[in-house]
Amino acid sequence: MLVDTHAHLDLNEFDADREAVIERARQAQVVAIVNVGIDLESSRRAVRLAAEHDLVYAAVGVHPHDAKKLDGATLAALRDLARQPKVVAVGEIGLDFYRDRSPREVQRRAFQAQLAWAAKLGKPVIIHDREAHEEVLGTLVDWAKELQASSLAGRLGVLHTFSGDLSMAEKAIELGFYVSVSGPVTYQNARRLPEIVRALPMDRLLVETDCPFLPPHPHRGQRNEPAYVRLVAERIAELRGVPLRELAAATTANARRLFGQIGKWPIADSG
Numbered sequence: 001m002l003v004d005t006h007a008h009l010d011l012n013e014f015d016a017d018r019e020a021v022i023e024r025a026r027q028a029q030v031v032a033i034v035n036v037g038i039d040l041e042s043s044r045r046a047v048r049l050a051a052e053h054d055l056v057y058a059a060v061g062v063h064p065h066d067a068k069k070l071d072g073a074t075l076a077a078l079r080d081l082a083r084q085p086k087v088v089a090v091g092e093i094g095l096d097f098y099r100d101r102s103p104r105e106v107q108r109r110a111f112q113a114q115l116a117w118a119a120k121l122g123k124p125v126i127i128h129d130r131e132a133h134e135e136v137l138g139t140l141v142d143w144a145k146e147l148q149a150s151s152l153a154g155r156l157g158v159l160h161t162f163s164g165d166l167s168m169a170e171k172a173i174e175l176g177f178y179v180s181v182s183g184p185v186t187y188q189n190a191r192r193l194p195e196i197v198r199a200l201p202m203d204r205l206l207v208e209t210d211c212p213f214l215p216p217h218p219h220r221g222q223r224n225e226p227a228y229v230r231l232v233a234e235r236i237a238e239l240r241g242v243p244l245r246e247l248a249a250a251t252t253a254n255a256r257r258l259f260g261q262i263g264k265w266p267i268a269d270s271g
Helices: 018-027 040-052 064-069 072-082 104-121 133-145 166-175 192-199 226-240 244-259
Strands: 002-007 030-036 056-060 087-096 125-130 157-159 177-181 205-207
Touching: 002 205, 002 226, 002 244, 018 030, 018 226, 030 040, 030 087, 030 226, 030 244, 040 056, 040 072, 056 072, 064 087, 064 104, 072 087, 072 104, 087 104, 087 133, 087 157, 087 244, 104 125, 104 133, 125 133, 133 166, 166 177, 166 192, 177 192, 192 226, 205 226, 205 244, 226 244
Parallel strands: 002 030, 030 056, 056 087, 087 125, 125 157, 157 177, 177 205
Antiparallel strands: none
16 A cells, blocks of 8 residues: 655646546555645645545645745635645645746745744645755754644654755654655666665655656656556665565555544554
């Protein structure tokens, strides 16, 4: 059994066959999908999808690309959404200094604001980090210091589609974060990521698709979907030299520890 801890099924790439995509995930033994918001409207769609499908859970937040849209009214609406059933996280939030679609100072303010209300709500965060590793980590270090006695201790959130180095991953884990890996780990030209995957503790690893983006090999160039999270898990199991069953049990247990008791399936805790 597997959990796709980061998907965007609400996007229009899935409008023609969303139900079939979810059913294919079920057939691939995906027992939960966390559908992640990128702005207010997509967060609303994520909450609706979670209400309509037993497999789907939601995260709500504003992506750094859309940080310029985060005003007081939007933040209030997101806070209300975050209290809805099956909303398991705040995200995706963070910094993106690669595309800079919102000014960097605006991104910083949006990041800080959403971290603050995630802490008040007791929700873990889903972190987007692209070409902003040092600043993202520094921000998370400061945030974690304020949460030492919080119910979030040990499960502050996840660095999704991880793109930093091993040192960053280890520091994030020390803070109480998980590290999530997606399709690029399967690419033939992947160099650093396989080494990171081998080195990280099993009890801090998660798997995801980030669909419809970043399809794993052999589906590069196609639309990604949650059923393909199995290909990510298979590659990680191969890199670590463990059976897929062991890797799947561990990452699913990790997802449940991070996001709460998502799903209603029996599970053996790997820890």
